[in-house]
Amino acid sequence: MKNSLRHIFVIAGNTFTEAIRQKVLYVLVVFCLIMLGGSSFYTQFDFRGDDFKFMKDLAYAAISVIGLLVSLLGAAMLIPAELEKRTIYTLLSKPVRKFEFIVGKYLGLVLLLTLFVTLMAGIFMLAVWGHESSLTAGILKASQGHPTEFQQQMINEFRAGAYDPAMWQALVLIWAKLCLVTVISVLFSTVASSTVFIVSCTLFIYLIGHLQSVARDFWFSQSGGASWLTTAFLAAVSLFIPDFQTFNLIDEIISGNPVLWQNTWHILLYSAVYTVIALAVSALLFENREL
């Protein structure tokens, strides 16, 4: 057990090191930074500007999209590359089991995603706080340090929007969603060796995952009217694909609806259990694979 954990951590560390050496990652980070910087431009459309909605929308979308690419490319490039370069044979000839390899690879990618989301979240927070400071300073300057009742209300709203603790909840949910996408990508990489195939399949699951709740509702509400083919299709979508709509509490957070941490923990638990199951399935499929 102790040895197994050591193997997993070593593989995770190596995967992380290998991943951050990839130039494509830096290109993606630069793109994300440009989008985050561009979010300040968005604020000119936000006439009331009290909750920084436009800025948050763009920033969360940027982190989600670029994070999705990081996780997809990470999983789809690293595992097939090990097979292609035949480095996996050296690794598996040591007393390292296939499931340790899979779990280690996944944890390395999670580490990469954690670093990415933390870095982007930090920059995003600085952008929001900077914008809040400039807005508040503008009002205080205009009122010569004595804001009217209405101006004070605006300042309070700016501060509430900029220092809203729910922003962290949204970032945690984005991170959890990306981790779930990564495990699906890892699962596909255990049965396929083409990067394009792995990326396409994972994206396909990602898109269907956003419609899974609709399929599930139809499946549950059917009362014998649908054909067996329709029922089988709806059941397959509901059983095999995760419900990515679950993570869309982010929209509610931006809308200012109170989302309890309890709800967030519940989603994190769902993601964690899903991840464990997906990793177990990946390990089983990888065991079966002839290398």
Place this chain on the structure above:
Amino acid sequence: MKYWLSALALIVIWGLGKVCWENRLAAERRVIMVGQDLPMNYQLRDSLGQGFTMAALGGFRGLAADSLWFTLTTAWEDQEWERVQAMAEMCVLLQPRVTFYWDMGAWNLAWNASVAVENAPLEKGKIDRRKHDSMMWIEAGRDLLERGIRVIPERPILYQRLGDLYWQRLGEYEQAAEYYKEALKRPKAPLYLERFVGFALEKAGKNREAYEYWKQLWQSSKEHPEQSQHRWDVIEDHIRKLEGDMKIPAEQRFFQKEVR
């Protein structure tokens, strides 16, 4: 083969448990979104319509609504009011819980569109429909705000805006006072709305009601948690002015000795 079967069995067993868990998470999400878990029939109708669009857009619903808002801004600059209305409707469809779209959409219709129509030059040989068209835009703005209130009843801003609309666009001050009062019942309502109720009642010519309201406000505000922020001078001025207007005898006046 044995591994494949084990993997498939694991997925199916997990899948059966997972759908129940996902249903529970979806119910929690609906409570956050609309304040209640709606019955299945409603969910299905929703799934067929806007729910499907929202689901298809995945995590980028906010961004899609923002893009539409930018298009609306362009339409506003070009004074294409039908387009403004259509864009506002799509924004509130995509993000019904965002007050900004209801609020600013209604402002564009009931203020910008209606005033633009009112001030438009009359074309020769055509019937003057400017008043009628202006009223149509005001009604469209009011409708948007009323629908917004049904979706987000717990926040004060849309009640406040509806009060503003009744005051500034329709001249129905008593109705405006009612909506300001409704706004004040909601948490985080701005304190100045307390005075707006009094102003509206005075504008409506309800001097006796306004006088009672101002007195009540003066007394209740003493226990107000944010009393230091209150404009006591304004309240006092209005009480004195109304006492003068209503010719209340000196001995019955509110401020005999007590002056803050």
